[in-house]
Amino acid sequence: MTNAALTTDELAVTYTGNRNVEAVNGVSLEFNENELTAIIGPSGCGKSTLLKSLNRLHEIQPNVEIDGDVRLDGQSIYDTDEPVPEIRRRIGYVPQEPTALPLTIYENVAYGLRITGDYDSKADLDDRVERYLRTVNLWDEVADRLDEPGAELSRGQIQRLCLARSLAVEPEVLLCDEVTSALDPISADRVEETLESLNEEYTIVMVTHSMDQARRLADRVAFLYLGDLVEVDETESFFENPSDERTKRFVAGHTAVASADDATPADDPTREGERSVVNPVER
Numbered sequence: 001m002t003n004a005a006l007t008t009d010e011l012a013v014t015y016t017g018n019r020n021v022e023a024v025n026g027v028s029l030e031f032n033e034n035e036l037t038a039i040i041g042p043s044g045c046g047k048s049t050l051l052k053s054l055n056r057l058h059e060i061q062p063n064v065e066i067d068g069d070v071r072l073d074g075q076s077i078y079d080t081d082e083p084v085p086e087i088r089r090r091i092g093y094v095p096q097e098p099t100a101l102p103l104t105i106y107e108n109v110a111y112g113l114r115i116t117g118d119y120d121s122k123a124d125l126d127d128r129v130e131r132y133l134r135t136v137n138l139w140d141e142v143a144d145r146l147d148e149p150g151a152e153l154s155r156g157q158i159q160r161l162c163l164a165r166s167l168a169v170e171p172e173v174l175l176c177d178e179v180t181s182a183l184d185p186i187s188a189d190r191v192e193e194t195l196e197s198l199n200e201e202y203t204i205v206m207v208t209h210s211m212d213q214a215r216r217l218a219d220r221v222a223f224l225y226l227g228d229l230v231e232v233d234e235t236e237s238f239f240e241n242p243s244d245e246r247t248k249r250f251v252a253g254h255t256a257v258a259s260a261d262d263a264t265p266a267d268d269p270t271r272e273g274e275r276s277v278v279n280p281v282e283r
């Protein structure tokens with residue numbers, strides 16, 4: 001039986017700037033332990049907002065209101081005395097844009113551990129830096145240049161460096177926000193291989209625009225549309241046998257070869273393609 005590592009209960013997120021935007025509308029979801037869950041949906045449907053609210057990263061922006069709850073191992077991450085940095089250590093976040101800290105390759109990985117002080121000695125730190133660079137399949141490429149600036153690596157290598165930095169502080173859950181979309185195909189493949197190998201040991205929540213990537217990597221897929229959770233299922237049945245019409249149309253819209261009976265109304269926004277833009281949900 002699979003356990004939920006992270007759950008959302010009627011989670012709602014509203015941007016309250018110049019106008020109210022209900023970006024996420026009462027989403028209840030379970031992210032199972034040691035599984036990779038992909039969140040997919042058309043552009044603007046609330047994927048990134050949902051992801052960031054899973055470790056309170058949305059709080060960095062002003063004018064955001066949250067309702068409902070997120071629980072890690074059954075404990076609320078909102079109704080808690082636990083410091084937010086500790087919540088974000090336990091639920092790591094890897095952004096879309098690969099960004100190295102202005103430090104050496106070694107210190108990029110050691111960064112979080114130096115802040116928490118959660119290591120015994122220099123030898124222990126060395127071990128951990130090596131372990132996590134190996135975990136993300138980067139060690140062989142950088143072992144002889146650990147003292148060089150992280151920023152001098154390729155974009156694909158920097159993205160794996162970011163993954164190593166996130167993993168070094170031993171999170172329970174890893175949030176990945178379109179982590180391959182800013183990369184060339186070969187680098188994207190390397191990052192995908194890394195995610196595939198992490199999948200055995202980590203609970204991963206991944207936002208992706210790529211249906212193919214969701215098919216390749218995910219154990220389960222959740223489809224968001226205009227801030228609503230439309231459907232969530234195991235990957236194979238999600239794609240082969242979706243139950244909701246909106247999911248069917250979205251999945252069909254991304255099929256490489258469309259069949260003649262695949263016709264859908266031309267104004268259906270779920271048919272607009274992987275980089276489609278729907279109007280913001282304004283209420």
Ligand SMILES: Nc1ncnc2c1ncn2[C@@H]1O[C@H](COP(=O)(O)OP(=O)(O)OP(=O)(O)O)[C@@H](O)[C@H]1O
Nearest residue numbers: 015021023042043044045046047048049050280281
């Ligand atoms: N800081 C913000 N202030 C106001 N509205 C915002 C803000 N960030 C996002 N939104 C709105 O919230 C809605 C959801 O945006 P979000 O970025 O979560 O969608 P998304 O599915 O991740 O989109 P994409 O696939 O294009 O990255 C959109 O209507 C967007 O315009």
